[in-house]
Amino acid sequence: MRRRAAMRANPLEALLASEPFVLLDGALATELEARGADLSGGLWSARVLTDAPALIRAVHADYLAAGADVVTGASYQASFAGFARAGLAHDAAARLMARSVGLAREARDQFWAVEGKRAGRGYPLVAASVGPYGATLADGSEYRGGYGLSVEQLMDFHRERLACLIAAGPDLLACETLPCAEEAVALARLFTEEFPDARAWLAFSCRDGATLADGTPLTDALLQIDACPQIVAVGVNCTAPGFVTALITAARAVTAKPVLAYPNSGERWDAKTQCWHGHGDDFAGDATGWLAAGARLVGGCCRTTPATIAALAALRARLKAAASRG
Template identity: 30%
Template sequence: MSIPAVTILDGGMSRELEKHGAPFRQPEWSALSLMETPEIVCAVHRDFIQSGAQVITTNSYALVPFHIGEARFTAQGQALAATAGKMARQAVELEDSDTQVAGSIPPLFGSYRADLFDPERVEVIATPLIKGLAPYVDFWLAETQSLIAEAVAIHKLLAQLDEAHKPLWVAFTLEDSEALDVPRLRSGETVQAAVERLVALNVSCILFNCCQPEVIAQALQVAQTTLKNNQAEHIKLGAYANAFAPQTKDATANDGLDEVRSDLTPPAYLTWAQKWQTIGASVIGGCCGIGAEHIQVLSQNFHQTTQK
């Protein structure tokens, strides 16, 4: 297998927003910056572009009732999603860049909470996000998905709502344990089962995110084998880990700005990314705690590697 060229994603938004002085409080989380300081959201996107990101992701992750409440979501959800799209697109234009914009469709019922999935409410929550983001994004990124059913439901809804039929990327979050028999989503479902289901949907890219870098390599290996066995090697693979300590089964992402691992420096993170590339990942970036400095190191390395 040849080693693929790498497309560089951006990193986590929350700490970068904090560095710029964006407001933070619970439960709104990163959505608060869209409400009070959208210009800072644009500035962070520009930082990532300047660091070499070829894809930036809209700051729409916290635009769900879980974070901003039912009443505010009903009244402002679509408008806030539009603001998130506008800030990302504006950053690309101000940087005069060909960077693509990924429309983040977050876990609709809370990060890591496969147990809260409610299929009857997917349309109600996801529709305003899709409609608000649609004019500004190049493709969709359903990220930090804890279970197969939610990713399938989002795919079905996009088929109905997205008149342009933009590509869909799906990123699953994994159980943070290297002791498992096989790599699994936080729902307990296997990576193999998840990849097989997405092959049937013919998504454009399958990624693993918001989990330890140590668990991603095995997941990529399983995904690569599954794609090959299903004659679906045209589907890209990717990864963007977080920098947290391992999260327990009852953890909930975005409870606060968790401490990040001191060992995941930009050069150390690059080592993991290089390993993922050798397995077959062609899309690599960072999640929570992976900042612009990490992305710059990734970009410098992989762009130089590609040019050799």
Template identity: 50%
Template structure:
């Protein structure tokens, strides 16, 4: 097991995670208003996924998250694809991120490469079971499966991501303590050479969406060496400051945060309502780092410009 996050953080004050895949795909004409969401592009427009990954690397991202949050074999087969075709799409998602990484890195002058801590990383996105349901329950955590059922659901996607060569897993937008435990159990017993970050979906500054106290969950996973970072994502910019402080109080692990841009999502209609934002990434990144965040990126509705704002501050320090 190699902890690439810790290795990179030895040379940098922080690492930059990429931003919203679906937001950029929509700008390129991909219709994400369906149960596959951004994974639609794996079938219809893979070249757009490649372009989005490259745009985030060019903006300064150190880590690309594969376009597999809402992509899994069961969902693709439910849409009518064969098992083999469904499996190939998961592998394709990793290949696209890796191709973008290589094209970006190879385009850099030698002196620019030397400024980077390491070759950029590719994190395999493992979204929650709620994303498969496609009913907004990743923001509620109100579904109930046994540990075995959770493990059986996640196993195939994790196996394919691992087979395709991801550097680590991204257990992201996790609203359920029980599901998170099942994921880490699967990681420990079936992927002993892999690491993962674990990023929760929270309903407030102190609580996971399923009602579990945030600090209790962090303390539980603090003992697992394969969890390379822990944090929150897809919450508002304004929540990050105190959430980081709450997490830092109970762990010495690297903390990862990647909020959305503050717009309001309606799971029923699958639409966003724009809001006026009093803060932005350029203003808040210094405070988040000071509070103890180590990996910073963007979730829904964030753009390469947002990632560039984060990278500009981290790279000058």
């Protein structure tokens, strides 16, 4: 079965051509929580799609105002199985997944409708978040991998949610926090065999400067998906900032695709106690090293905020000013 979508050949191309780096947004779930959203239970940020959709739209708007070129919808934890466990019927689950894209599109369209906000900006993109299978287990499995599932079983898990999200009309898919190569291969096969007009980035969660969460070398995982033309960027997310420069360097050695990085703030998540430990890093300062290593798309994951993205936007402005003087 082949499905057709109306995504552009490469939605990132214009931004990559015009900017020193494409600026992604920051955390959604932890930002929603900071604003009073209840993220308890297995749905995490997807719960807010029913409880407070306007709050999601407001966070998207704040990231756009901070300078983000891409806003990512609240579907990371969304799956038909997860919604079913929460008592939602299949059709209701599908509507909520579509709503995650719709809220991001509404925020983008409202932002872009104000002429004064367009100056010096590329047209912002909407990415539909595709979280890993482990995210639906709500037990930290996306930081461990080792699901015990085959590529075919992972394809079965992702197939219908991909179709639902694509039908909602995002510019691209953000396949995030992938802890194992098998899940990346499953997604690449779905794009090649069933969703040939979809465009996506794939970002892995890594446990150090060389390997995925399950211990697979990042380079091995990237080589397995590099031939998939629907994958328009690759890299890492939800990873400690201190590992990112080495991971970007490793990725650049094996792929010509643009490399992206949107790590956590520097704080560490404890899945057992359900809380964060430590302190955030100097994100904009660290980002200079990521860019020097070859990153072309940069943003933030857990515990980053609109202020983080504003700091990255200021860094980009300085880089553009320096280039114009040179």
